[in-house]
Amino acid sequence: xxxxxxxxxxxGIFSSFIYGRSRIKLNSKKQGTKSKSLPTYYAQYVLMWCLxxxxxxxFSWAIFQEQIIQNIVISNFExxxxxxxxxxxxxxxxxxxxxxxxxxxxxxxxxxxxxxxYSSLRQIxxxxxxxxxxxxxxxxxxxxxxxxxxxxHAQHTIERYIQYILIFCSSVAIFTTIGxxxxxxxxxxxxxxxxxxxxxxxxxxxxxxxxxxxGQTAAEGSFGAVPIFAGTFLVMVVAMCVAVPLGLLTAxxxxxxxxxxxxxxxxxxxxxxxxxxxxxxxxFAFVSVAPFVKAFGQSIGIDASPTSALxxxxxxxxxxIPFISSLSDxxxxxxxxxxxxxxxxxxxxxxxxxxxxxxxAALPGIVGAFLLAISRAIGETMIVVVAAGTAxxxxxxPFENVTTVTVQIVVALIxxxxxxxxxxxxxxxxxxVLFVITLFLNIIALQIVxxxxxxxx
Amino acid sequence: MSNSKILANGVDxxxxxxxxxxxxxxxxxxxxxxxxxGPSGCGKSTFLRCINRMNDLIEICKVSGSIxxxxxEIISEKTDVVSLRSKIGMVxxxxxxxxxxxxxxxxxxxxxxxxxxxxxxxxxxxxSSLKKAGLxxxxxxRLNEPGTSLSGGQQQRLCIARAxxxxxxxxxxxxxxxxxxxxxxxxxxxxxxxxxxxYTIIIVTHSMQQAARVSQKTCFFHLGExxxxxxxxxxxxxxxxxxxxxxITGRFG
Numbered sequence: 077x078x079x080x081x082x083x084x085x086x087x088g089i090f091s092s093f094i095y096g097r098s099r100i101k102l103n104s105k106k107q108g109t110k111s112k113s114l115p116t117y118y119a120q121y122v123l124m125w126c127l128x129x130x131x132x133x134x135f136s137w138a139i140f141q142e143q144i145i146q147n148i149v150i151s152n153f154e155x156x157x158x159x160x161x162x163x164x165x166x167x168x169x170x171x172x173x174x175x176x177x178x179x180x181x182x183x184x185x186x187x188x189x190x191x192x193x194y195s196s197l198r199q200i201x202x203x204x205x206x207x208x209x210x211x212x213x214x215x216x217x218x219x220x221x222x223x224x225x226x227x228x229h230a231q232h233t234i235e236r237y238i239q240y241i242l243i244f245c246s247s248v249a250i251f252t253t254i255g256x257x258x259x260x261x262x263x264x265x266x267x268x269x270x271x272x273x274x275x276x277x278x279x280x281x282x283x284x285x286x287x288x289x290x291g292q293t294a295a296e297g298s299f300g301a302v303p304i305f306a307g308t309f310l311v312m313v314v315a316m317c318v319a320v321p322l323g324l325l326t327a328x329x330x331x332x333x334x335x336x337x338x339x340x341x342x343x344x345x346x347x348x349x350x351x352x353x354x355x356x357x358x359x360f361a362f363v364s365v366a367p368f369v370k371a372f373g374q375s376i377g378i379d380a381s382p383t384s385a386l387x388x389x390x391x392x393x394x395x396x397i398p399f400i401s402s403l404s405d406x407x408x409x410x411x412x413x414x415x416x417x418x419x420x421x422x423x424x425x426x427x428x429x430x431x432x433x434x435x436x437a438a439l440p441g442i443v444g445a446f447l448l449a450i451s452r453a454i455g456e457t458m459i460v461v462v463a464a465g466t467a468x469x470x471x472x473x474p475f476e477n478v479t480t481v482t483v484q485i486v487v488a489l490i491x492x493x494x495x496x497x498x499x500x501x502x503x504x505x506x507x508x509v510l511f512v513i514t515l516f517l518n519i520i521a522l523q524i525v526x527x528x529x530x531x532x533x
Numbered sequence: 534m535s536n537s538k539i540l541a542n543g544v545d546x547x548x549x550x551x552x553x554x555x556x557x558x559x560x561x562x563x564x565x566x567x568x569x570x571g572p573s574g575c576g577k578s579t580f581l582r583c584i585n586r587m588n589d590l591i592e593i594c595k596v597s598g599s600i601x602x603x604x605x606e607i608i609s610e611k612t613d614v615v616s617l618r619s620k621i622g623m624v625x626x627x628x629x630x631x632x633x634x635x636x637x638x639x640x641x642x643x644x645x646x647x648x649x650x651x652x653x654x655x656x657x658x659x660x661s662s663l664k665k666a667g668l669x670x671x672x673x674x675r676l677n678e679p680g681t682s683l684s685g686g687q688q689q690r691l692c693i694a695r696a697x698x699x700x701x702x703x704x705x706x707x708x709x710x711x712x713x714x715x716x717x718x719x720x721x722x723x724x725x726x727x728x729x730x731x732y733t734i735i736i737v738t739h740s741m742q743q744a745a746r747v748s749q750k751t752c753f754f755h756l757g758e759x760x761x762x763x764x765x766x767x768x769x770x771x772x773x774x775x776x777x778x779x780x781i782t783g784r785f786g
Contacts, residue, residue, distance in 0.1 A: 414629035423619030423644040
């Protein structure tokens with residue numbers, strides 16, 4: 077259904093364009109004046125009036141049709157006194173019968189009636205859908221064609237419309253973000269209605285299993301997220317221990333020592349590291365690094381578990397090297413050449429110049445790069461899911477299993493779950509914490525970077 | 534020619550395949566101010582930057598020929614660039630104080646060269662350098678404020694103080710007043726006149742009045758060649774070369 081309507085709309089916009097162009101040429105010939113804008117702008121004007129109303133109809137149908145039909149079918153359904161119905165199952169049954177009449181055998185007469193009602197409603201909907209699209213396109217074109225006078229500034233109008241379109245597109249991302257934040261907040265509130273916020277933030281016991289059915293002998297769940305935050309922090313610290321020195325030294329080499337040619341080759345190569353899917357890093361962490369960490373732990377007499385904070389953190393560190401190196405390299409490069417010359421001109425050597433002049437001058441920007449990397453690290457999921465484990469251990473020992481906020485969100489959402497118990501709702505609370513932390517880190521980092529840029533421009 | 538401080542002989546400079554300087558030979562006397570003048574792109578800054586090997590920073594720049602400072606060849610692989618540059622201070626076109634305090638800006642050179650053993654000594658050097666640069670009275674109460682908080686002219690004098698803190702013998706100035714207003718320029722010019730007693734100064738300038746005011750010798754560059762060199766008085770009143778004549782009377786450039 078919707079494919080043919082797209083063809084219909086395509087035909088509509090094509091013919092409206094042709095129509096608009098020939099119409100304005102005709103009109104200006106009749107009046108013997110030149111039109112204020114080029115004919116193609118009038119054509120675009122008609123096209124837009126044809127296209128956008130049709131799109132609105134199209135999408136409202138696509139979104140609401142099924143819901144409305146179902147409501148009508150259910151409200152007309154002849155419920156039998158005393159029987160218990162599950163609405164979702166009932167609807168699925170009706171739809172099955174409607175789409176495939178051979179399923180009708182052995183179904184109750186109410187269902188068969190409802191199914192035929194459903195099919196007829198769908199048919200009506202389809203016909204009215206096509207008619208309304210055609211009508212709305214014709215109306216749009218009609219409205220627009222009345223304006224096709226040579227003295228009408230079609231170009232100005234088109235430019236205004238284009239501006240509206242651009243504003244709409246950019247607001248999509250913003251409103252999506254706002255929507256996500258609100259859904260996080262509301263679902264978290266539901267969670268905190270069942271679990272106290274103090275337990276969540278300060279208790280050290282994470283045992284998110286609650287009896288789902290009556291009579292189940294599971295213990296009462298406890299939702300102290302401290303071990304999760306601690307695990308996240310531990311993995312992040314390990315990652316930064318790897319990424320900060322490697323990334324910063326790479327940046328210094330690239331910005332100060334490497335020739336232009338090396339720099340042009342190495343920098344994009346490093347940035348490819350950031351493009352590797354994180355699950356691939358996860359394999360790598362689990363298959364290569366974790367066994368190595370375990371063996372290393374044993375060789376120095378520490379009992380390491382097969383998945384550990386160290387393995388996950390080290391690989392995550394490698395993953396965020398390009399963030400740090402690339403951003404720091406940009407920052408170091410934007411330190412004015414005149415400062416280098418001043419230092420070298422006094423007779424400082426390169427190392428002294430870098431240590432005492434370049435790095436202090438670039439420090440705010442470098443710190444900003446670190447903060448961005450941290451926020452990336454604590455939001456990272458796949459590596460820790462695969463390589464850090466899922467045990468909520470409250471430990472500072474990087475050879476042990478730990479779990480992170482992101483991992484616990486995954487665990488909470490795995491499987492067929494209704495969002496009505498604290499176990500699944502805890503995902504939202506954890507998500508909210510994660511969101512707030514990364515948001516603040518990003519804001520601080522961007523502020524620092526911005527202030528630094530202003531100083532040298 | 535016994536008091537010759539810098540002796541250049543047949544200096545050629547290439548940027549990639551483009552030749553920027555053609556066989557420059559020059560004799561610069563001790564404790565004099567030598568002005569390098571000429572139209573933009575004539576190579577005067579390039580020549581200046583040969584003297585402290587600042588051109589090393591530009592990857593594609595090749596320098597050949599001979600420059601002797603105190604009879605020591607400096608256009609050579611073996612030259613100790615660090616000690617050369619500590620002997621030759623440089624002041625740049627745009628004031629470029631480090632983003633550090635006023636004190637630390639001046640203390641930078643003496644510290645990295647290990648010229649001082651104690652804090653008191655360092656303080657002494659910083660104060661005396663600031664005094665020599667005529668800046669001390671203006672900043673003595675705020676030595677811990679950032680150097681970048683000073684005005685343009687003060688910043689430039691801070692850069693001069695920073696350069697003389699390592700006790701150089703030669704100071705190179707690359708259009709030191711081009712970013713300054715006339716009053717700040719006048720102060721720097723007076724300062725140059727005082728510094729001449731202790732230092733050999735080479736100044737690149739676009740302002741012919743400035744060259745006439747501060748220098749004893751003037752060298753006129755044009756299209757990478759040294760056209761004429763001589764006593765400033767003579768160059769500005771009675772030059773030998775018609776190109777020099779045309780330039781200083783404003784017929785081109």
